[in-house]
Amino acid sequence: MNYRERILSTIRGQPVDHIPWAPRWELWFNAARLTGRLPEKYRDWHIFDVTRDLGMGIKAYHRDAWHEVLHGVEIRETRKGAETLIEYDTPVGTASVVWKHPVELASQGVRALRSKYLVSGPQDYGPVRYMLEHTEIIPQHEKLQAKLDRVGNDGCTLVHTGHCPASTAMIEYLGVEQFYYDLHDHQELLQLLLDALERIRDETVGIVAESAATIASLDGNYDMAITPPPIYRQFFLPYFEKAVARLHAAGKIVSTHVDGDNRQLLELILESGFDIGEAFTSPPMTHLTVRDAQKVWGQQMSIWGGIASTYFRPQSSREEFEKQVLEILDSGRINGYLVLGTGDNVPTDGDLDRVRWVTQAVAEHG
Numbered sequence: 001m002n003y004r005e006r007i008l009s010t011i012r013g014q015p016v017d018h019i020p021w022a023p024r025w026e027l028w029f030n031a032a033r034l035t036g037r038l039p040e041k042y043r044d045w046h047i048f049d050v051t052r053d054l055g056m057g058i059k060a061y062h063r064d065a066w067h068e069v070l071h072g073v074e075i076r077e078t079r080k081g082a083e084t085l086i087e088y089d090t091p092v093g094t095a096s097v098v099w100k101h102p103v104e105l106a107s108q109g110v111r112a113l114r115s116k117y118l119v120s121g122p123q124d125y126g127p128v129r130y131m132l133e134h135t136e137i138i139p140q141h142e143k144l145q146a147k148l149d150r151v152g153n154d155g156c157t158l159v160h161t162g163h164c165p166a167s168t169a170m171i172e173y174l175g176v177e178q179f180y181y182d183l184h185d186h187q188e189l190l191q192l193l194l195d196a197l198e199r200i201r202d203e204t205v206g207i208v209a210e211s212a213a214t215i216a217s218l219d220g221n222y223d224m225a226i227t228p229p230p231i232y233r234q235f236f237l238p239y240f241e242k243a244v245a246r247l248h249a250a251g252k253i254v255s256t257h258v259d260g261d262n263r264q265l266l267e268l269i270l271e272s273g274f275d276i277g278e279a280f281t282s283p284p285m286t287h288l289t290v291r292d293a294q295k296v297w298g299q300q301m302s303i304w305g306g307i308a309s310t311y312f313r314p315q316s317s318r319e320e321f322e323k324q325v326l327e328i329l330d331s332g333r334i335n336g337y338l339v340l341g342t343g344d345n346v347p348t349d350g351d352l353d354r355v356r357w358v359t360q361a362v363a364e365h366g
Contacts, residue, residue: 002153003057007339008214011253011276011302019332019366021358022057022155022304023342024279028312028355030109031348039352048150055359058155059304059341061217064143065159066207069136082106083115088131095119095127108348119174119182125189128173132196137203144211158255158278159213161205161243165197166235167219167227173197176226198239205243209250216247220257220279224264232268244273255304259344261286266296280305281343282324290331290338297337304339307358312342312350325358329365340366 006020029047032038042050051058074089087096101112118128151157170179182190208216247254255276285308306328311321332338
């Protein structure tokens with residue numbers, strides 16, 4: 001079997017020759033290339049080719065299934081040190097965001113962080129809604145096909161549809177803290193924003209539904225402390241049920257990114273209709289093991305992930321690392337529906353030898 005067949009057969013509950021091993025590891029790869037830690041052999045190689053050479057399956061993410069064109073808005077950008085201020089002038093006011101990219105992150109190839117969100121007060125809702133209402137979503141099917149061709153039969157590509165409206169508001173527009181303040185203080189303004197975001201998300205879900213994607217990725221980064229069950233049920237579940245049904249009708253497998261502490265959310269994630277919980281993150285980073293999730297999800301959802309990212313760091317116990325990998329492989333052999341991977345990404349200071357060891361362990365025990 002090739003890796004694409006192995007991964008898809010696992011997800012569909014069909015027999016495989018061994019458990020597929022397909023980690024997310026571009027964080028380490030990009031940092032190693034920037035800092036000169038990449039083995040000389042791989043200096044000019046693409047990450048997909050290195051993945052193949054290491055005997056792993058390719059887990060590719062594709063976030064360019066569409067692009068956005070903003071109409072009727074003037075954009076001004078000002079850089080000062082590690083910060084970039086971007087201002088959006090609309091006919092109904094100005095909204096701004098500040099990105100911070102400290103040298104510690106830039107030197108490792110890690111993306112910048114928001115230090116100020118577009119919505120920081122009630123005065124920002126009007127301009128931001130105007131921006132959303134004047135955003136054109138344009139499919140980029142050629143880019144997706146190029147990615148699919150690059151991966152080929154050596155893995156699978158998870159094609160992003162985006163986050164649901166509430167999740168998008170938390171992550172991109174308000175931040176978690178402001179979201180909860182406004183949920184109580186400015187509920188009507190927040191709801192109007194969520195309605196505008198839903199129009200955008202419906203379009204992007206439709207684009208992926210009509211694309212050549214096999215696996216569509218919808219939302220993620222839940223955590224019972226940030227998105228507790230009542231919030232998930234009210235703001236997340238209804239949209240997931242709608243979007244997943246649309247993607248399933250188009251023949252897509254639907255994954256979601258479960259890298260948080262989801263002890264109280266496993267049943268709701270299953271109820272949402274997803275086929276895969278990917279980037280599944282185990283102890284010591286969360287309190288959930290692969291077996292815990294398998295007890296709830298059974299054969300209705302596959303797990304892609306499992307190995308805690310911190311165990312790839314040389315400071316972490318090698319004994320505990322190997323023990324976790326072997327326990328997860330054991331769970332996979334017994335229960336199936338497991339694509340071994342990382343929760344979420346091999347860290348920038350990870351040990352490449354440990355990545356190689358997992359490939360060997362899968363060959364011997366998977």
